[in-house]
Amino acid sequence: MRKPFHAAMLILLVTGLFITAGCSTTTRNISTEEEIHYDEAYDFSDKKVIVDGLVEPLIARYQNSGDGYRPVAIVYPIANRTSEHIDTTGISDDIRGRLINGGVFRFLNEAQRDNIAQELDYQRNSGMVVRDQIKQARQSGAKYILSGTLRSIEKEEPKGIRLKKKKMNYYSLNLQLTDVETGLIDWTHSVDLAREASKPIIGW
Amino acid sequence: MVTNLFSFASLRRLIGAALLLVLFSGCTAGALRQARTDFYRNRVDEAAATLESDDGSRRDRLLFLMEKGLIYHRAGRYEESIKALLKASRLMEEQEMVSVSQQTGSMVINEWVTEYKGEYSERLWVHSYLMMNYLLLYKYEDALVEAKLALRRMREHSDALKGDYYTRALAALCYENLGLYSDAYIEYKKLAELMPNPVPAAPDLYRLALILGFKEESAKYRKMLPQGWEFSPKDGELVMFVGVGSGPVKIPGNIVLPPSIRVSFPQYKNRLVPHVQVMAASGTEPLVGTVITTDVSSVSKSALEERATLLMAKESARAAIKEAVAQAVGRKNDDVVVALVRTVLFLMEEPDTRGWETLPGALKLVRFRISPGTHTVQVRIQGGVSQTLTFDDIRIHPGERVYRSLRVSY
Numbered sequence: 001m002r003k004p005f006h007a008a009m010l011i012l013l014v015t016g017l018f019i020t021a022g023c024s025t026t027t028r029n030i031s032t033e034e035e036i037h038y039d040e041a042y043d044f045s046d047k048k049v050i051v052d053g054l055v056e057p058l059i060a061r062y063q064n065s066g067d068g069y070r071p072v073a074i075v076y077p078i079a080n081r082t083s084e085h086i087d088t089t090g091i092s093d094d095i096r097g098r099l100i101n102g103g104v105f106r107f108l109n110e111a112q113r114d115n116i117a118q119e120l121d122y123q124r125n126s127g128m129v130v131r132d133q134i135k136q137a138r139q140s141g142a143k144y145i146l147s148g149t150l151r152s153i154e155k156e157e158p159k160g161i162r163l164k165k166k167k168m169n170y171y172s173l174n175l176q177l178t179d180v181e182t183g184l185i186d187w188t189h190s191v192d193l194a195r196e197a198s199k200p201i202i203g204w
Numbered sequence: 205m206v207t208n209l210f211s212f213a214s215l216r217r218l219i220g221a222a223l224l225l226v227l228f229s230g231c232t233a234g235a236l237r238q239a240r241t242d243f244y245r246n247r248v249d250e251a252a253a254t255l256e257s258d259d260g261s262r263r264d265r266l267l268f269l270m271e272k273g274l275i276y277h278r279a280g281r282y283e284e285s286i287k288a289l290l291k292a293s294r295l296m297e298e299q300e301m302v303s304v305s306q307q308t309g310s311m312v313i314n315e316w317v318t319e320y321k322g323e324y325s326e327r328l329w330v331h332s333y334l335m336m337n338y339l340l341l342y343k344y345e346d347a348l349v350e351a352k353l354a355l356r357r358m359r360e361h362s363d364a365l366k367g368d369y370y371t372r373a374l375a376a377l378c379y380e381n382l383g384l385y386s387d388a389y390i391e392y393k394k395l396a397e398l399m400p401n402p403v404p405a406a407p408d409l410y411r412l413a414l415i416l417g418f419k420e421e422s423a424k425y426r427k428m429l430p431q432g433w434e435f436s437p438k439d440g441e442l443v444m445f446v447g448v449g450s451g452p453v454k455i456p457g458n459i460v461l462p463p464s465i466r467v468s469f470p471q472y473k474n475r476l477v478p479h480v481q482v483m484a485a486s487g488t489e490p491l492v493g494t495v496i497t498t499d500v501s502s503v504s505k506s507a508l509e510e511r512a513t514l515l516m517a518k519e520s521a522r523a524a525i526k527e528a529v530a531q532a533v534g535r536k537n538d539d540v541v542v543a544l545v546r547t548v549l550f551l552m553e554e555p556d557t558r559g560w561e562t563l564p565g566a567l568k569l570v571r572f573r574i575s576p577g578t579h580t581v582q583v584r585i586q587g588g589v590s591q592t593l594t595f596d597d598i599r600i601h602p603g604e605r606v607y608r609s610l611r612v613s614y
Contacts (some may be wrong), residue, residue: 078343079382083352085290154356165300203301 035063040197051170053191055098074108074142082152164198270560282337315556324361324505332371344381351375364510370498370567404494440600442572445609449477449562452501454557466548469556477565480587486579493572576602
């Protein structure tokens with residue numbers, strides 16, 4: 001009589017544990033170096049692949065110019081031509097950071113232009129001690145414009161009788177370095193990514 | 205087992221539970237009803253406040269998000285409208301998976317136990333309203349993302365949604381804003397082919413044909429230009445998104461067969477949509493414009509019709525299951541019990557009449573050409589509640605556009 005009772009209790013306990021484990025909230029740190037994809041859409045792992053794929057050839061191209069001169073560049077927004085709301089400033093910020101740290105280019109801070117003008121204006125007109133005032137007409141001009149376009153092509157399996165639906169996303173980021181003086185494209189490179197993911201059509 | 209299932213005691217419990225389901229199914233959440241009432245009484249802020257912290261139950265969530273998005277749009281709270289509609293858009297993607305548990309429940313009870321997934325047309329208009337919101341905030345890249353998603357939906361249901369001229373014109377405008385003239389031209393051309401009268405699309409086709417160097421096409425569309433329309437690359441535009449009247453509502457339709465088989469289905473009923481003309485003037489100078497209109501009621505009906513075959517197949521299967529249940533009960537119980545069971549099953553057959561009810565009955569894309577400078581524009585609405593609106597401080601830079609949204613009631 002007691003054995004079936006114990007068995008039933010055990011089953012209840014195990015089931016309870018499974019349910020509790022399934023419902024509990026968990027968190028863990030993951031490495032930003034680890035490549036993780038939940039679906040076919042753009043994610044942080046893609047950003048890393050794109051930035052790596054573009055920065056290395058760009059550094060290699062300008063690293064050995066020989067005279068030690070680090071040209072000044074400005075980053076223009078990377079145009080998003082995909083079907084997803086992607087914040088491309090993350091890509092351009094990473095590229096700029098890697099190029100500065102790579103010691104090849106110097107960059108103008110376009111986002112701070114108004115603040116710089118305001119600060120200079122304040123220094124000139126606020127009665128500041130002259131020796132502490134920043135010298136004027138010392139700002140650099142950009143020799144290059146770094147710009148790019150992120151494009152995507154999406155495809156999904158047509159309607160049919162199946163349990164899973166496949167989707168394929170292709171991303172391409174084309175980066176260009178334009179010489180401001182001549183208007184010529186001095187360097188260009190693309191990184192392509194393609195991923196297929198399948199999702200179940202039927203779920204609980 | 206069957207004896208136990210259909211014993212009188214079991215049946216009493218079953219009938220009690222079913223009656224409760226009948227009471228609760230077929231009901232829209234109170235907050236949603238209140239928000240819609242406020243919205244149509246021009247108490248838009250109250251409507252927004254009602255839904256502010258409420259995303260509804262899981263089964264009505266999409267409906268809540270759609271209504272919330274449109275209410276915020278009308279209140280001029282475009283960022284909040286975007287948040288709600290992006291949530292709706294993500295939910296629509298998740299809902300692509302068919303839930304076995306919900307479908308099983310709906311085969312015995314009715315469609316109200318399933319998550320509302322929106323009609324094909326409503327799913328499209330989530331992207332249309334997102335496009336409008338982004339344009340009103342001058343976020344052209346995000347508007348283009350929504351344009352692409354809208355066009356994808358239009359491709360998926362090309363027959364049902366071909367009458368939505370407004371969304372296609374809006375998508376073309378999004379391409380044009382970013383200098384993607386070839387893509388814009390293709391969409392305007394499709395629009396001209398689909399519209400019964402292509403004249404409203406002619407100025408854009410003419411202008412883009414000139415930019416793209418299509419000489420024959422530009423000559424062709426020049427002949428179709430409205431009177432007084434002249435192309436000047438320096439001109440800007442005042443683009444108005446005008447929602448008119450009230451969109452259609454779903455009402456129940458029924459087919460009753462003896463002894464107690466009820467096949468029910470939703471159908472759209474039009475609400476009042478006044479015929480509206482939008483005219484504008486800067487000072488005393490009338491502005492020349494074009495209007496592209498979508499009849500929301502008509503597109504909604506086409507979308508529901510496309511789903512009708514699937515809907516009727518499911519309704520018939522449910523009717524067959526219910527009849528089988530009634531007959532099984534009849535074999536084990538007396539006539540009173542059978543009559544009671546049949547009544548409950550009959551009442552449970554309630555069509556799913558959920559729908560996005562704050563949509564307008566018509567969407568008009570009105571584009572006025574306007575010269576560079578600062579203007580005070582008077583917009584006169586004729587039809588519905590005739591009114592004159594004044595837009596101060598419309599600053600037009602050469603070749604640029606300014607956007608405004610308005611809703612015309614009746």
